[in-house]
Amino acid sequence: MTATVHPITARPGPASLDPLLQLVAPALNSVNEIILARMQSDVAVIPALAGHLISGGGKRLRPMLTLASAHLLDYGGTRHHKLSAAVEFIHTATLLHDDVVDGSEQRRGKKAANLIWGNQATVLVGDFLFSRAFELMVEDGSLKVLKILSSASAVIAQGEVDQLQTQRRIETTEERYLDVITAKTAVLFAAACQISAVVAERGEDVEAALDSYGRNLGIAFQLVDDAIDYAGDGAAMGKDAGDDFREGKLTLPVILAYKRGDSEARRFWEAAISGERNSDADFAEAIERMRAVGAIDDTLERARHYGRLAVDAIADFPAGKAKSAMTETVAFAVQRAY
């Protein structure tokens, strides 16, 4: 095995997901087959609706993390293929419910499912995929995996409800915001990685290391997503820049800009988050106000901090293709905004 280590601090060039993709490509084909087979139903709208999201431009990031983690542990079996599919189903179910909850118009660069099939079918197909995820786990038969993913699912739902409460509350603290994104995003990243340690039977320390890698990577991803909404190229992300702003979504750049702003700035942010300022001109003003206090840069710096924790979490594992790919994935996560 040729080992190339890419420490994220020492690599100036653009990082990409390619090493991760190359690492997991053969296994990912098998996972995709399981996903396609298990989203079928006699009720035709189910595969149509589920396929719109599942087949349409998703990165499969979470299942790829399960597969990469299994590589890192030199696990030679295939049990994690079904479990990767289960993780993707849970993720897809939460996206479908999110789209209904947020009234989304776009998802992954396509029209959101709820706008094509309606909120009703979208909620129910989410429920269906969630049930299918558990069926896949039951077939695998590990109660520990079932415990990790049922507990993750409960935390995700709690996080989503929690976010509904914070959505328009400008005085939300950074700590509380981190709790929300940990629950909403990072916990499933963590579970996706940890379950490979369970099937590889590598013990609780290894489980904890992979949980930590996934959790910190997830936080980094979410923080960069938050920053990109005020800085990035919407087309590349499959979402429009300014979406969060127009929805009055409270994210870390807003929290920092509010906290660091003078009383005039605070009035602007209060109005923005309560939905009174959501024009293009307001959005341009928001970006300017953020830049003036370094809110976007510092959100990205926070993301790099969590990225470093993710890299450190797998420091003990032997060098190799898997470790390199997982390290470069972190670099990709934090560099996307540039």
Next chain:
Amino acid sequence: MTATVHPITARPGPASLDPLLQLVAPALNSVNEIILARMQSDVAVIPALAGHLISGGGKRLRPMLTLASAHLLDYGGTRHHKLSAAVEFIHTATLLHDDVVDGSEQRRGKKAANLIWGNQATVLVGDFLFSRAFELMVEDGSLKVLKILSSASAVIAQGEVDQLQTQRRIETTEERYLDVITAKTAVLFAAACQISAVVAERGEDVEAALDSYGRNLGIAFQLVDDAIDYAGDGAAMGKDAGDDFREGKLTLPVILAYKRGDSEARRFWEAAISGERNSDADFAEAIERMRAVGAIDDTLERARHYGRLAVDAIADFPAGKAKSAMTETVAFAVQRAY
């Protein structure tokens, strides 16, 4: 043990749920404690929203069936308490999602949760309860129970999507309608009963018998619900008579009235189901048209047929309080409309 058998055909007096309630009362207290403990969350809206439905007037019919089935098998343990709570959580989750999907205004005689807390929180609290159900099952540790209830959940979601399709399709057959209500209602009744046979380790024949009892009872219940919408006392049911009619919901009384009607009647039903006739006068006309062709009576006769199947399914079990209570529950189910 004093054994009193109540064959449903030979008992003229009013049946009630009292024997079932008396049979399971002590265990039901323990189940209620588990339910209350497990719907808690740091996110305050979760227990508030969940409690609105769970504490408010629910019959706990499904958990009671789990408990009664355990009695029937002389199971002496307590594992089924957690599993009863899991069944109730799955049921509550589907009710919350139903209320969002149907735009319900009332549930169990109270304002529907979605009207108080909004569709967003209602969807997400449903997801939370669904996850909690799986956590409870994982704690119990039976993969077979997990399989039964994850598969039931997938079937329920499919049935709900299927019903969205049939909702305004007047030419739906009775067979197809039975498939929908089997998926939507009867499968969870069946699972609630079957899981007691699993924890009591009584083998597949006993599992199949209890599955059959629950499944046929569930169909009977749903058909009587359908009939009551055109015949019953809405206040007693916690729903208004005519709700199904005004929502253009296709149920068996409508299917029979349409099928047996002349061309004028068919035009009426087509207009009714497509939402063009939903006034009080239209509802009165609907009832009259149903009565003219015996559609309500024959829906109730179908319900009695499934009720007889339910009673026969447990015929092999020894007489006793449990069998009596389960038999009278069937009688209650089919007599409610009178």
